[in-house]
Amino acid sequence: MDPIQRVATREVYRNNWMTVREDAIRRPDGSAGIYGVIDKPTYALIIPLDGDRVHLVGQFRYPVGARRWEFPQGTAPDLAEVPPAELARRELREETGLRAGTITEIGLLEVAPGLTSQRGHVYLATDLTEGEPEREPEEQDMTTAWFARDEVEKMIATGGIMDAQSIAAYALLLLHERR
Template sequence: MDPIQRVASREVYRNPWMTVREDAVRRPDGSAGIYGVVDKPTYALIIPLDRDRLRLVEQFRYPLGLRRWEFPQGTAPDLAEVPPAELARRELREETGLRAAEMTELGQLDVAPGLTSQRGHVFLASGLTEGEPEREPEEQDMRTAWFSRSEVEKMISSGEITDAQTVAAYGMLLLHERG
């Protein structure tokens, strides 16, 4: 049995990328409470690796009011659930124009489990070929560039890369390579 039980739920907001719901809950001691949850579809994050170079994208992140460098990542449109490897290939092509001969799943990440149900799959993309990006309207300001590993590590250390999923995925890559 779950420590917290949902008694009732109501949707309070919806758009093409997420829904927000408020759940009436019962805690283990029997007391009542509420829980707000942001539901978003599963996302894929892709680490494009070519020898010692990593491909990042930079875009304006409206909630922060800042431009941020991160690994390509995203969800399918209209709250659709898409098989993770298919989604990873689509996001990689869409944001960078790259096509990968191989996609290796490195693991899963939970974005913010105290706030959202969203989970992500991290993929290592290799055997890359260049192509033209196929960006969505929200991504029209996106830039993309190759960085050496040492540059990426300096960007993480200096706070230039602050996207939690990117930092965690880079750690997953390092663990994967250690075997």
């Protein structure tokens, strides 16, 4: 039995990328409460690796009001659930134009389990070929660049990369390479 039981739920907001719901809950001691949850589809994050360099995307992140470097990542449109490996290949192609000859799942992340149900599959993409990006309208300001891994590590250490999913994915890459 779950320590917190959902008594009722209602959707309070929906758009093409997420829904927000408010759940009436009962705590283990029997007291009532509410819990707000953001539901988003599963995402894929891709680490494009070519030798000792990785490919990052830079874009303006409206909620924080700043441009950020991060690994390519995203969900399918219209809240669709797509097989993760297929989604990874599509996001890589859309955002960077890269195509992966080999794609390997290296981990699973939860975005913010106290706030959202969203999870993400992390993939390592290798045997890359370049092509033209196929970006969505929200990605029109996106830039891409190759970075040496030591530069990426310096960016993580100094705040040049602040995206928690990208930092966690890089840690998964390091652990994957140790196996």
